[in-house]
Amino acid sequence: MIEEFAVVSAVGTNVVRVTAERTSACAQCASKSSCSQGVLSQWRSGKTVEIDVFNPGAIVVEPGQQVVIGLEEGSLVRASLLLYLLPLALLIAGALLGSALGLVEWQQVILALVLMLGGFLLARQLSTGQGVKARYQPVLLRIV
Known part of the structure; x- marks a missing residue:
């Protein structure tokens, strides 16, 4: 489970709106001061994002509380494979x-591009629907 700290901004039924700070892997890297990617990640630090998370355990929270939200690692891997690997495999x-x-x-190039576009459309088709969307939705794990 990938976990992240967030602050509750609004509470609804079975859904909690949270505000989380965007972070990158560079924040924990020892070489971040000498790396251009690390410098860029510092420039973007402090940005926040608001998202809705499911509250399957019906944890009672109030606005302003710090909570831990999580996303299944398998969901992230499946989404990455679906979005990146499927179109690339069809292109090849x-x-x-x-x-x-x-x-x-030129005909080979056109065929490859058409199949790649078909891969993107197939990935979109496979990633829509209520059951699939729920799989990729972060959930409220606990109060800090």
């Missing part, structure tokens, strides 16, 4: 299929 498959069919180069 399109190029190989075009080559196997003996198409000229």
Whole structure:
């Protein structure tokens, strides 16, 4: 479970709106002062984001309380594979299929791009729906 600290800003039924500070992996890195990515992450620090999280345990919270929210690691991996790997695999498959069919180069490129676009559309189709959206929704774990 990936956990993050947040502050409750509003409370609803089964849903809690929280404010969390955006962080990156650079915040814990020892080389952040000598790395350009670390410098950029410091520039962006202090930015906050408001999100709605499920409260499946019906934990009683009030605005202003600090809480821990979490997201299943498997959900993040599945979403990454669906969004990045599926279109890339179809792009490569399109190029190989075009080559196997003996198409000229520009036709291979068009076929590969069409299959990649199909991969993005398929990923979108697979990631919509109430059951799927609930899988990728962070949940309220506990009060700090």
